[in-house]
Amino acid sequence: MAEPADRPAPVSPAEYIDAIAQHVSSVCIITTAFEGERFGLTATAVSSVSAEPPRLLVCVNKSGFTHDKIVQAGHFCVNVLTEDQDRIAMVFAGMGGADVDRFATGDWTRLTTGSPVLAQAAAVFDCVIASTSEQSTHTVLFGEVVATRHARGRDTLLYGARRFRQLRKVFEAGGGEYGDYL
Numbered sequence: 193m194a195e196p197a198d199r200p201a202p203v204s205p206a207e208y209i210d211a212i213a214q215h216v217s218s219v220c221i222i223t224t225a226f227e228g229e230r231f232g233l234t235a236t237a238v239s240s241v242s243a244e245p246p247r248l249l250v251c252v253n254k255s256g257f258t259h260d261k262i263v264q265a266g267h268f269c270v271n272v273l274t275e276d277q278d279r280i281a282m283v284f285a286g287m288g289g290a291d292v293d294r295f296a297t298g299d300w301t302r303l304t305t306g307s308p309v310l311a312q313a314a315a316v317f318d319c320v321i322a323s324t325s326e327q328s329t330h331t332v333l334f335g336e337v338v339a340t341r342h343a344r345g346r347d348t349l350l351y352g353a354r355r356f357r358q359l360r361k362v363f364e365a366g367g368g369e370y371g372d373y374l
């Protein structure tokens with residue numbers, strides 16, 4: 193890694209946000225359960241890390257309410273949404289207001305850890321926290337996957353260029369080699 197004095201200056205937050213907004217991701221709900229209560233937030237900062245061991249990562253903002261609950265519980269579940277679940281994504285992003293019971297939307301169950309599992313999700317990854325990395329405003333949580341479920345043939349909900357998007361529409365829109373996909 194370059195020494196701090198030799199590193200080019202970082203771009204501004206605004207420049208970074210404009211560019212990263214073009215990065216399209218699956219929309220997920222990260223859930224946990226702590227002291228008999230359920231918590232969850234919408235997240236797109238989710239990535240596979242490795243298959244051996246089965247490990248993924250999620251980046252969660254420390255300023256959110258759910259962050260500390262996940263860390264204290266020591267486990268979380270990644271629920272990958274299907275293309276028709278944009279409403280539940282908005283609820284778990286807090287768009288219904290602070291007083292809304294987010295878990296009133298959708299059918300919720302549990303697998304191994306006790307973190308809430310969305311019955312209709314395209315895929316779920318029930319995880320125990322293997323390690324964490326503090327990255328200024330966010331914590332990167334590395335989850336060891338202890339249980340999964342997935343539904344074949346269900347397309348996932350996407351988010352990119354500041355909008356929810358459906359994979360089916362992406363393909364339908366593509367006309368030529370450089371079709372206007374997004």
Ligand SMILES: Cc1cc2nc3c(=O)[nH]c(=O)nc-3n(C[C@H](O)[C@H](O)[C@H](O)COP(=O)(O)O)c2cc1C
Pocket residue numbers: 219232233234235236237238251252253254255256257258259281284285286287351
């Ligand atoms: C499409 C979309 C993606 C998001 N991705 C993330 C994410 O990856 N990490 C994160 O911490 N917040 C993300 N958010 C914001 C949280 O969902 C939002 O701040 C939520 O209200 C946090 O809930 P909490 O205060 O209960 O933690 C995203 C929001 C939207 C709409």
